[in-house]
Amino acid sequence: MNFEIIEIFNRSVTIELESEAIFQQSEPFEVFIDGEKRLRSDRNVVSVTGLLPDREYKIRVAAADGECEKSFTTKHESVLLNVKAFGAKGDGEALDTPALQAAILSCPKDGTVYLPKGTYYSTPLFLKSDMTLWLDEGAVILGDTDRNHYPVLPGMTMTTDEKDEYNLGSWEGNPLDNFASLITAIDAENIDIIGGGTLDGNAQNSDWWKDAKKKRIAWRPNMMFLCRCRNVRVQGITVQNSPCWTLHPYYCEELSFLNLYIHNPSDSPNTDGLDPESCKGVKVLGCVISVGDDCMAIKSGKYYMSLNHHKVTEDVVIRNCRFERGHGSVTVGSEVAGGVKNVRVSQCIFDGTDRGLRIKTRRGRGERSVLDDILFEKIKMNGVHMPFTVNMFYFCDPDGHSDYVQNRAAAPVDEMTPAIGTITGRDITCEGVSACVLCAAGLPESPVGKLEFENIKATFLPEAERVPERPVMMDNFDEMSGRSVYAENVKELVLRNVEIIGAADKEPEMMGVERFVCEGVKYK
Template structure:
């Protein structure tokens, strides 16, 4: 655990094409611990699956902290517990065969002021937490289970008929329209109130108590901690997000497994929020919402916090079920910068690379370097930039109808989000609904993006609107829909260089009066019945074939 990881080492094998554009990166300091080991058995722990071990774990952690640090051992067995709070210089180590199960007795969880989705909120305290701690870790080969099924509401449309009937028969209550199951009346009540957990002067303690069951905690929340390590452990079944490091510095997540049911509402894998110096490597995610997600606060509160997530390496990870494999946003109001994402695999994620925001967020996302990404069986987009995020599942359910957003140009303010300076290379995708989707704002396009060396097999090719300064180089689109393969609307300074495609009715469709400076170069257009089609006000001089 004494190793330091130098961000610049990544340059040796990845992102070499952009090396001169990458800023120098600092070291990630990892925690160090005394070798002293204290077993929770020595403090009255019982692994019978019935006895609450909250006090035994608390005493062991306090004792280790008082001695100057060490390892608190959770031996093999079934350990039931209430909330656990880590202290400085303590490594909570779960032996192989250890299951740390958090209780479904909600009375064990206090209501506390914390942060949820980038805003100050009242929530139940997290099962596993730390605040202002230095040198902390959760390590080992055991399992941490958040008992999330006791907390989560479930949509009927995400279950089979037999699963739904079994869930309803288990207890709880069903929504008036019979489309949602809630664990309790409190949970149902809270769901019906907009921003129910938001902290505001008119809300009394009695109000929060009346919706306590609704205020689901994240499984692990480390706030304002330094030198943090999560290694080897399986984290699963979280009430809301699974892993949530918030405003931490020097965070290493290595060789963990993170599981949630695919239908788990807000069942994210890891949400790294306003953190600095981060390494996530060799880990596996199979969850109910975004897999690996970068955040930095929401709207005015996030801008006021002004802490970007920065200086991060995300490498050698695998993501299965998730709304997105690697994700930035949508709560990114403090910004995100200097991120290296290398050698990751996404299998069955709704979207592969997902970058989302919306008006009101503000914040700047820039200097994003992504290399060597493999994708398979992506139900939505392989690569997506969307500045009209609407807090919906990325793939519509069967029969669901969604209206496109209203397009209007608004003034640029501090609440206008910015996506710029992305470099994405060496991507292979075998199966997606759409290879590439870009949707910027009229007043703030997605800008300065280079995509190169890709083979994208998808039903549809590219749909781009309100983009500026995009370069696609050596990108092959293997698509079923070929009329058109590529669609560009109201975008400018777009270079399409060495584009591969199947025989097509239309290779490139350009629309919109604001489209200009679009160059198609180094591309054999003879396999297209019509190389370029213009519509909806696009002018012939907007496109050059070189």
């Protein structure tokens, strides 16, 4: 038994077991702090709360196969500010925004703003650098239901000398006016958000989910919007009932999301769980996400932002997480004009999502839209209808159904042509597949570079339980049921040690595949 100390906060710590187990252990283990048992769990990533700042601790993990002990020192804390002292009621009725914002603005460097148990009815709160926001167990920040009470973040403002632009608002990859989020941080650094409390957008009691694609005053807010921030860590909280995308880091670096529970109703529109956009250095460990759209969607904006404010999304680690329901477990796209590279997804459970690995782009994303070096490994999929999909004809945006986007004939390669490099999946089991195992549709003028799948076992549902579905959202593409592998316009397709059980077909269907490597592929 061994573990790593992942992140140390002023009043908590997160550790991760060094284990080959996916998401959780077969048997529970116990965690001790200075000899006192603090928790019992079977999760590979756990957080221990209730610690004190500026103090050295010994943490010990005891499991059936042994134990391990390490030492750490909690972060410094300059002061603890209780929001009740600033006049916050926490009764779920009084508007607590002024008191909460006053506490935040009064917080000195390395200070903590503390919310004890209670429900704090609030409009958006703006965090600043070098602070901790602590939502204690039973503390809820509950979103105001009236959009007229939410400030608007302007999409773009010209600088005074008219030589540059200042971007605040963002909507689906474009710099457009949107409402501020319940938790907003702009150009800030060194922020921690901790505790066992809850951010509740209260969207089910508002009109955020009605006419979801219609702009009313401004576009819908996220639950948390981090704009050009650095070194932000979010640990242990629950985030639910978001008006739109739930957590949206935007042009940020060095982010950690640890042991979060993100939940939105399955029919809530565009309520993605966690969407890092044009970010570098993103760590997602031990999170459980169950939402109404993609559980995670890795993005880098649309063409305007790539052309004028280019930033690749890169160095993303997603490990020991559980993704439930939703359209995709981990998606790359579709707003990826800036490109995405070096993504590592491992030791995760995908449970009941429509798609597992989901890549989506389209003509018009541009030549900087290169999706490359994306690896999924040690994944367990349960009831995922379509485990692997790659789509370069995704029909998003107002022109998504146009001939330019959807024409299957080769178009000229120009500055608007996207590309996909290498996508790899290995050591993955898929139980309860319905539509297809792999469906890939590349552009004829820009085929997918390399799809490599190794050590894959996929088992279909019985034919009577399968419902035909369209695995990729593009025009003039038939529904599938029981299909194993469909690949169109791929430079290299590698299937190595792949076992497919219960498929309606007995071999891959390929069109425009330049090189096909097939080793140890079995149909049963």
